[in-house]
Amino acid sequence: MKLGLVIDLDVCVGCHGCAVSCKQWNTSGTTGPLTDYRPYGEDPSGVWFNRIRSYEVGDYPHNKTINFPMSCMHCEQADCVDVCPTGASYKRAEDGVVLVDQDKCMGCNYCSWACPYGARELDRSSGTMKKCTLCIDRIYDERLDEYDRQPSCVITCPAHARHFGDFDDPESKVSKLVRERGGYALMPELGYNPTNRYLPPRITRPIPTEDVSKKSLISSVKEWVNKAVAR
Amino acid sequence: MHPAFSVIFFTVASGAGYGLFILMALGYILGFVEFDKGVTLVGGLLSLALISAGLLSSTLHLANPKNAWRAFFRFRTSWLAREGVFAVLFYPVALLFLLGLWVNLEAGVYNGFVAFIGVAASLLALATLFSTGMIYGCLKTIRQWNTALTPTNYLLLGLATGGVLFVLVLAWNGKPTLVMASLSLALLTIAAISKAIYYFWVRTVIGPTINTATGFTRAQVRLLDTGHTAGTFLTDEFAYFAPAKLLLALRITVFVAGFFIPLMLLGFMVLGAQASGLAFLAMLSSFIGIGAERWLFFAEARHVIRLYHGAQHT
Ligand code: SF4
Ligand code: SF4
Numbered sequence: 001m002k003l004g005l006v007i008d009l010d011v012c013v014g015c016h017g018c019a020v021s022c023k024q025w026n027t028s029g030t031t032g033p034l035t036d037y038r039p040y041g042e043d044p045s046g047v048w049f050n051r052i053r054s055y056e057v058g059d060y061p062h063n064k065t066i067n068f069p070m071s072c073m074h075c076e077q078a079d080c081v082d083v084c085p086t087g088a089s090y091k092r093a094e095d096g097v098v099l100v101d102q103d104k105c106m107g108c109n110y111c112s113w114a115c116p117y118g119a120r121e122l123d124r125s126s127g128t129m130k131k132c133t134l135c136i137d138r139i140y141d142e143r144l145d146e147y148d149r150q151p152s153c154v155i156t157c158p159a160h161a162r163h164f165g166d167f168d169d170p171e172s173k174v175s176k177l178v179r180e181r182g183g184y185a186l187m188p189e190l191g192y193n194p195t196n197r198y199l200p201p202r203i204t205r206p207i208p209t210e211d212v213s214k215k216s217l218i219s220s221v222k223e224w225v226n227k228a229v230a231r
Numbered sequence: 232m233h234p235a236f237s238v239i240f241f242t243v244a245s246g247a248g249y250g251l252f253i254l255m256a257l258g259y260i261l262g263f264v265e266f267d268k269g270v271t272l273v274g275g276l277l278s279l280a281l282i283s284a285g286l287l288s289s290t291l292h293l294a295n296p297k298n299a300w301r302a303f304f305r306f307r308t309s310w311l312a313r314e315g316v317f318a319v320l321f322y323p324v325a326l327l328f329l330l331g332l333w334v335n336l337e338a339g340v341y342n343g344f345v346a347f348i349g350v351a352a353s354l355l356a357l358a359t360l361f362s363t364g365m366i367y368g369c370l371k372t373i374r375q376w377n378t379a380l381t382p383t384n385y386l387l388l389g390l391a392t393g394g395v396l397f398v399l400v401l402a403w404n405g406k407p408t409l410v411m412a413s414l415s416l417a418l419l420t421i422a423a424i425s426k427a428i429y430y431f432w433v434r435t436v437i438g439p440t441i442n443t444a445t446g447f448t449r450a451q452v453r454l455l456d457t458g459h460t461a462g463t464f465l466t467d468e469f470a471y472f473a474p475a476k477l478l479l480a481l482r483i484t485v486f487v488a489g490f491f492i493p494l495m496l497l498g499f500m501v502l503g504a505q506a507s508g509l510a511f512l513a514m515l516s517s518f519i520g521i522g523a524e525r526w527l528f529f530a531e532a533r534h535v536i537r538l539y540h541g542a543q544h545t
Contacts, residue, residue: 019458043461043462044460044461045459045461045462045463047464048463051457051458051459051463051465052458053454053456053457053458053539053540054454054455054456054458055445055447055452055453055454055455056452056453056454056455057447057450057451057452058451059450059451065455066445066447068445068539070539079370079371079372082305082309083308083309083310083311083369083370084305084309085301085302085303085305085309085311085312085315086298086301086302086304086305086312087301087305088298088301104298104301105295105298106293106294106295106296106297106298106299106301106302107293107294107295107296107298108292108293108294108302108311109292109468110309110311110366112464112468113232113370113372113468113534114370114371114372115372115536116372116439116535116536117536117539118465118469118536118539121463121464121465122464124294124464126295127293127294127295128294128295184446185446186443186444186445186446187439187443187444187535188443189438189439190371190439190535191371192371198446200446200447
């Protein structure tokens with residue numbers, strides 16, 4: 001098995017819901033807590049497994065805002081695991097999930113240097129490295145309903161931008177999505193072979209403009225006044 | 232990368248310590264240095280003290296040092312584990328060599344077995360230095376480090392600073408320094424050339440860009456929002472930024488204090504000036520220069536995560 005996520009950049013609205021639900025679930029999960037520093041102070045900071053950034057792609061007027069959620073990609077060539085001197089970081093043979101054994105980690109930060117995707121964050125209060133577990137404490141829990149045996153972020157996403165599944169199974173939902181929508185990996189040139197895939201925005205049908213009526217005189221004057229008069 | 236003082240001190244101090252030890256062993260085996268008990272004691276203790284101080288300071292940057300003993304377990308894949316293993320193996324062999332050297336001096340003989348142990352200890356010292364370089368050199372995420380020049384520079388700078396130290400030890404004990412000073416001159420020159428090649432090489436912009444990082448390779452990509460209002464672990468660790476003027480000043484320090492001044496001072500010594508004061512100044516200057524070199528090594532390293540924080544290229 002090769003478990004991972006597919007993230008649909010076409011529909012992600014950048015609401016940070018996945019990150020918040022991830023934090024809520026995992027802070028009491030196997031690698032919890034996800035410590036917050038100065039949560040009510042001026043510069044609150046803390047450990048997150050998910051980070052969402054926003055980019056502008058293209059130049060005006062042909063530009064688009066892309067919200068970009070990132071978490072551990074559970075890479076096939078996970079250098080973060082190879083460089084770890086203690087053996088705290090490991091990649092599970094059965095499903096490819098990359099985890100950190102909190103009892104073995106010595107907090108040297110070396111794995112975070114080896115990760116190109118910024119997936120690893122040191123918890124300064126426990127002194128150990130923390131990262132996305134792909135909700136390992138959910139996805140195999142048979143007491144949960146079938147639907148709930150998915151990572152917290154996937155269930156939460158209101159836009160359904162996140163999908164979870166087995167990439168080794170060509171008929172799984174994630175494999176099909178990648179096939180049909182041209183799912184791609186980030187920074188392939190570094191050779192980490194990340195499992196997670198991103199779906200690019202769909203090519204949208206251009207909105208026809210021929211039938212848009214000409215501006216009336218009054219609206220042109222209004223427009224001109226609005227531009228000319230400083231408020 | 233954020234330049235951490237403990238790691239800078241560690242690499243400079245233990246690098247010089249290993250360099251000094253290797254040159255002592257070489258000097259004994261090839262017989263180009265006149266040993267007496269003073270040289271053995273001062274040189275041996277100095278190298279071991281520098282190495283130990285460095286290794287101890289390197290554990291200071293661990294966030295969870297109580298698990299540091301586990302750091303030897305991933306020898307098969309991790310250069311950090313390899314460095315630890317070689318560093319620990321070095322100690323008994325090095326002590327055995329120094330002991331043998333002492334006994335030989337007492338008896339006034341040259342012993343092939345001691346020489347053999349010296350070779351073994353030197354190889355372990357070289358392996359440790361090489362591993363230190365590879366810890367940085369193996370990271371594909373940092374284009375400024377991911378080169379064979381990284382371990383090369385760690386080896387050469389360790390040997391060069393060790394050489395300057397050894398000249399000081401010899402001068403201090405009133406021994407002839409001509410051969411060692413010449414050897415140090417050569418080592419410093421090679422190290423300076425290698426470092427200059429590195430600074431030339433590192434200017435070229437290559438590697439991932441914000442486009443390959445996001446997958447949007449056919450349009451301009453700009454950061455709109457990082458998604459956090461204050462700093463994160465990632466910005467603390469990787470977003471370090473130093474003004475270009477400071478970087479330039481430090482590069483000049485590297486070449487003037489690290490290479491040029493020690494070269495001049497050692498040159499005077501080769502020409503006949505026999506003063507331990509000169510050797511001391513050379514040592515001081517080279518340590519300042521190499522300290523600056525190490526600081527730059529971290530400050531100029533740009534991790535690919537910076538692309539996600541808005542950098543257009545690394
Ligand atoms: S994304 Fe980073 S932490 Fe996750 S497996 Fe890849 S290299 Fe390791
Ligand atoms: S911080 Fe922990 S998990 Fe990461 S390399 Fe060091 S010991 Fe391994």
